Amino acid sequence: MKVAIAGGAGYTGGELLRLLLQHPKTKVTQVLSRSQAGQPVCTIHQDLEGISTLEFKEDLEADYDALFLCMGHGRSGQFLEDNPIPDDKIVVDLSNEFRFASPDHQFTYGLPEWQKEKIKKSRKIANPGCFATGIQLALLPLAQAGWLTGEITATSITGSTGAGQRPSPTTHFSWRNNNLSIYKLGTHQHIPEVYQSVQDLQPDYDHPVIMVPVRGDFPRGIFSSIITDTSHSEAELVQLFKDYYADHPFTIVTSQDLDLKRVVNTNRAYLKVDKIKGKVHITSTLDNLLKGASGQAVQNLNLIAGWEETTGLILKPTIY
Known part of the structure; x- marks a missing residue:
């Protein structure tokens, strides 16, 4: 599955990159950041040097299957207005814009422990805080x-x-x-x-x-x-x-x-x-950046795609 990340220069974007680059069923094809456009991803996420040759892009291109939104709160809605998303694409938003049920949007609140079956049938997910x-x-x-x-x-x-x-x-x-x-x-x-x-x-x-x-x-x-x-x-x-x-x-x-x-x-x-x-x-x-953000976002992607829920998410803890 081809994946795009919008807002890839921040903490949650970086965590998503690390997860998805080692995920056996995904290929990251686009990482967007207006402030870093044209720069190698490893200039910001320095631990990815030698692992990824991706460069930050400014604009979203059409060749993706799933899109993660890791921008600041209040920016996802404008991004989606500027970049209309086809209905067959998966969208996972990590901001707070779509977390509350409303007739104005089709996002499902992505807490698997609450509504796993509903997530599996969705294409748009609002990742919890x-x-x-x-x-x-x-x-x-x-x-x-x-x-x-x-x-x-x-x-x-x-x-x-x-x-x-x-x-x-x-x-x-x-x-x-x-x-x-x-x-x-x-x-x-x-x-x-x-x-x-x-x-x-x-x-x-x-x-x-x-x-x-x-x-x-x-x-x-x-x-x-x-x-x-x-x-x-x-x-x-x-x-x-x-x-x-x-x-x-x-x-x-x-x-x-x-x-x-x-x-x-x-x-x-x-x-x-x-x-x-x-x-x-x-x-x-x-972990606020994983189960509280990017890890849970990948967990939701796994459920929508019909993969094992744990795919790409077995990470070792820092004990010392």
Whole structure:
């Protein structure tokens, strides 16, 4: 399958390149970047020197089967207006423009653990947000069972790559290193994504979802702590999660204490379920650039193409 990547100079574009260049069923034929047009891809993604001879292009050419949009939020819609996409092409958008169901577009929300069968029948996918992926994975089994009965609090610490490649006062090394800070308290743009899936599975859920996003002093990964009310035993809760994720190869329910390093550089998410004094606590971990972005995008491509869901996505973690 011939693949084009628009916005290939950023973090998610680079991760997609690394995944798709070693994917046994894809061939990257175009990498678009207006700011880098004409330059070899390896001048930006230097680890690809000796691996890829591709050059950045400015304009999309017609010879592709699947298109990934890795541009900044708010730019995908304009790109699609400027470049009409034939109906037989696959489009996976990694921005937030099409994540909410609307009669104005035909994009399917691409969280396989929520609606895998719908993704398989789609040609246009809106890839979920990274925070939203980790929090939803912690809540989907509870929502499907109708076991969500109260307010949800989610505290999520994210790596600096989640803010994108362009430095800002709160992302450059000197400020972020050895530092922690909260931002967008209760107003983060990923909260509505959580409501969308939870209320699809449990329509009567109408309690607050309070999100506490924390800037971490590490490059990649998201470590989330989610807590809500429960009247069920820990054994019942653990079994519920294991049953729900039995057919989802990238989400693993574990009894071991979790840390971030086990998921970095992988497309896996790990969940640990505990009961604490009338509350259920779920620890959720994932790599924000892979399961939270580019890896999940390739996972969606595999489902649409009818390939094994794990094709090209078995990556080794960074342990040390």
